[in-house]
Structure formats: C-alpha cells, structure tokens
Amino acid sequence: MRLAVAGATGNIGRLVTAGLKRDGHDVVGVSRALGVDLLTGAGLDDALTGVEAVIDVTNGPATARDEAVRFFGTATGNLLAAGRQAGVRHHVLLSIVGIHDVEGNAHYEGKREQERLVSEGPVPWTIVPATQFHDFAEMVVGWTERDGVATIAPLLVQPIAPADVAAVLIEVATGEPQGRYLDVAGPETQDLVDMARRTLHAHGRDVRLVPTWNALFGPSMAGNVLLPGENARIAPTTFDEWLAAGTGSPSAR
Ligand SMILES: NC(=O)c1ccc[n+]([C@@H]2O[C@H](COP(=O)([O-])OP(=O)(O)OC[C@H]3O[C@@H](n4cnc5c(N)ncnc54)[C@H](OP(=O)(O)O)[C@@H]3O)[C@@H](O)[C@H]2O)c1
Incomplete structure (x- = not known):
C-alpha cells in the first residue's frame, strides 16, 4: 500500500x-x-500521487494562539485539498x-482547528487522540530552561511511548x-515534574525544576x-521501561 507521512522527519513521523x-x-x-511545504503547498500534489492513506503527524509553532491556529489550519487545509484531488x-x-x-x-487551539477541518473535510478520516509522550517532560523543560533552572507544571498525565503511538x-x-x-x-499515570526529574537524572543533566501553574500550563x-x-x-510500554531502554536519551537521537 502507498501511504504519505506528513511530518515524516519528526519524532513520531520517523518511527511511523x-x-x-x-x-x-x-x-x-x-x-x-x-521538499514539501504544507503551508505553501509546494511539492504536495506530486507527493500525494497514487497515495491511498495520509498520516498527519506534523507539528508547528506553539507560542501564540493565532500562530498555532494559522499553522494547523493552513497546513491541514492544504493537505486535505490535495488529498481529495489525489x-x-x-x-x-x-x-x-x-x-x-x-x-x-x-497548541491545543491549533489542534482543535485541525480536528475540525479533518472531521468536516472531504476525505474519510480517523482522528487518533493520544496522551503525552514519554519524552514530553524533557521537552517541556527545554522550553523554559534558563541557566540551569526550568519551570514546569505538575500535570497529571498517563504518558505513552512514541514507538507505541507509531x-x-x-x-x-x-x-x-x-x-x-x-x-x-500508556499504562500508568505520572506526575510531570517527577517524570522530568527522572528523565534529567537518567540523561545526566543537572537542571533545577520549579513546579508552577503560572508558566506555560495553567490550572485549566x-x-x-x-x-x-x-x-x-x-x-504496553511503561515510562520506566522507556527510560531504561535509553531510546529517548540524547545519545540515541
Ligand atoms: N508531544 C506530545 O506529548 C504529544 C502528545 C500527543 C500528540 N502529539 C501530537 O503529535 C504530533 C507530532 O509531534 P512530534 O513531536 O512528532 O512533532 P515534531 O517532532 O516536532 O515533528 C514535526 C514534523 O512536522 C514537519 N513540518 C513542520 N512544518 C511543516 C511544513 N510547513 N510543511 C511540512 N512539514 C512540516 C517537520 O518537518 P520539517 O521541519 O522538515 O518541515 C517535522 O517532520 C503533533 O501534532 C502533536 O500535537 C504530541
């Protein structure tokens, strides 16, 4: 079967x-x-020639609402239109x-717009909602870390291994x-601050974590x-199994 993976060079896209x-x-x-840009549509029609199924695992800027909605809206609209054509x-x-x-x-506002376009769109669809990935905690630390200090919300999550998502x-x-x-x-609930601490320790990184609801993630x-x-x-894969396997460590990337 011929399939297109949108976001093929990303975390999940590479595994898929x-x-x-x-x-x-x-x-x-x-x-x-x-060589394919979903925002301009450059290269997209050629890429989808003969394709039966598209898997969209793209990601865009998450900083501002309008930017996220514009990215996911435009990229998804172009992908669906080209998919219908093909x-x-x-x-x-x-x-x-x-x-x-x-x-x-x-980011969630952008994803909601993306879901809306897909579910009202011209191509038969499946939306797969996944929880946070096992490498999410370290990614969040990377967003705010300055001089060895990072803020992070104590989110209650039930994380999943990227390979299981794929x-x-x-x-x-x-x-x-x-x-x-x-x-x-994934199989177990976790506290995001604890996940971050254990990931940083496993990866030999020394970052002081400041738990807060006043930074990127609020009380909602x-x-x-x-x-x-x-x-x-x-x-199946637990956070501990994923950490022990070292697949998310800097040297394995
Ligand atoms: N992280 C989590 O915990 C989590 C949990 C559940 C769901 N998700 C969702 O999973 C999805 C994939 O996340 P990820 O971490 O795998 O993403 P990622 O590693 O950031 O990869 C993003 C991909 O999108 C491509 N891309 C970006 N802009 C593009 C454009 N204009 N045209 C074509 N391709 C473009 C990138 O390639 P180029 O840079 O080469 O264009 C890259 O291949 C996201 O939509 C996210 O919302 C994430």
Missing part, C-alpha cells in the same frame, strides 16, 4: 515511516526538509487527549476510516483533564 517500510509499504515522506481514501490525524476541555493553550497509527492507517478513535494512552490543565477516557486503548 520506519515501521511502514518494515511492513513492506511504499512510503512518501512529507516535510520541508524533504483520491486519498483515508486521512489519519494524530491528536491529543483532553484538548476540548482545556482553555488558554495555544504502531497504533500504522495499524489504523492500513485499515478502514473509523472517525474518532479511542483515546490512546490540572486534575484529570489530560487522562484518557473510559475504554481507552492502553499501550
């Missing part, structure tokens, strides 16, 4: 691309580094659990469109809002 190839599929990578029969979008219940998060996306994209898929999550993200709903699909 490798997994599809391992399974014998024909994969077209879509990213600016690969006769794509399944559009698979990776989204995030809980985004409809959180206010004031720019496996679900591959399974879904090679099947029939399903509309909104089950929430997909507290409580159970980021946890998967009932009947979620639970992926």
Whole structure:
C-alpha cells in the first residue's frame, strides 16, 4: 500500500515511516526538509500521487494562539485539498487527549482547528487522540530552561511511548476510516515534574525544576483533564521501561 507521512522527519513521523517500510509499504515522506511545504503547498500534489492513506503527524509553532491556529489550519487545509484531488481514501490525524476541555493553550487551539477541518473535510478520516509522550517532560523543560533552572507544571498525565503511538497509527492507517478513535494512552499515570526529574537524572543533566501553574500550563490543565477516557486503548510500554531502554536519551537521537 502507498501511504504519505506528513511530518515524516519528526519524532513520531520517523518511527511511523520506519515501521511502514518494515511492513513492506511504499512510503512518501512529507516535510520541508524533504521538499514539501504544507503551508505553501509546494511539492504536495506530486507527493500525494497514487497515495491511498495520509498520516498527519506534523507539528508547528506553539507560542501564540493565532500562530498555532494559522499553522494547523493552513497546513491541514492544504493537505486535505490535495488529498481529495489525489483520491486519498483515508486521512489519519494524530491528536491529543483532553484538548476540548482545556482553555488558554495555544497548541491545543491549533489542534482543535485541525480536528475540525479533518472531521468536516472531504476525505474519510480517523482522528487518533493520544496522551503525552514519554519524552514530553524533557521537552517541556527545554522550553523554559534558563541557566540551569526550568519551570514546569505538575500535570497529571498517563504518558505513552512514541514507538507505541507509531504502531497504533500504522495499524489504523492500513485499515478502514473509523472517525474518532479511542483515546490512546500508556499504562500508568505520572506526575510531570517527577517524570522530568527522572528523565534529567537518567540523561545526566543537572537542571533545577520549579513546579508552577503560572508558566506555560495553567490550572485549566490540572486534575484529570489530560487522562484518557473510559475504554481507552492502553499501550504496553511503561515510562520506566522507556527510560531504561535509553531510546529517548540524547545519545540515541
Ligand atoms: N508531544 C506530545 O506529548 C504529544 C502528545 C500527543 C500528540 N502529539 C501530537 O503529535 C504530533 C507530532 O509531534 P512530534 O513531536 O512528532 O512533532 P515534531 O517532532 O516536532 O515533528 C514535526 C514534523 O512536522 C514537519 N513540518 C513542520 N512544518 C511543516 C511544513 N510547513 N510543511 C511540512 N512539514 C512540516 C517537520 O518537518 P520539517 O521541519 O522538515 O518541515 C517535522 O517532520 C503533533 O501534532 C502533536 O500535537 C504530541
């Protein structure tokens, strides 16, 4: 089967691309580094020629609401229009659990716009909402770290291994469109500050963490809002197993 991976050079995109190839599929990578820009549409029609399914794992700027909505709106609109033109029969979008219940998060506003366009769009679709990835805590630290100090909210999350997310996306994209898929999550709940501390320790990094609800994530993200709903699909890899495997360590990237 011929599939396109939008965001093929990213964290999840690389894993999805490798997994599809391992399974014998024909994969077209879509990213600016690969000569396709979803914001301008350059190279997109050629990339989607003969493609049956598109997996969208792109990511954009998360700093301001308008910027995030513009990025996801334009990129998704172009991807769907080109997909319809090319006769794509399944559009698979990776989204995030809980985004409809959180206010004031720019990235989530962009993802909501992306979900809206896909679910009202011209190509049969599946939206896969996933929880935060196992490497999320270290990524958040990287956003605010200055001179060895970083602020981070004590979010309650149920994180999932990037490789497990990729496996679900591959399974879904090679099947029939399903509309909104089950929430997909890892096996255990975690506190984001604790995850960050353990990841930094495992990676030999010395960063002082300051827990707060006054930085990037506010109180609307507290409580159970980021946890998967009932009947979620639970992926197998625990945070400890992922840390021990070292696949997210700087030397493994
Ligand atoms: N992090 C989490 O915990 C989490 C949890 C659930 C869901 N998600 C979702 O997962 C998705 C993927 O995240 P990720 O961490 O794998 O992303 P990532 O590593 O930041 O990769 C983003 C990809 O998008 C491509 N891209 C960016 N702008 C583009 C453009 N104008 N045209 C074409 N390609 C473009 C990038 O390639 P180029 O730079 O080469 O263009 C790259 O391949 C995101 O939508 C995020 O919302 C994340």
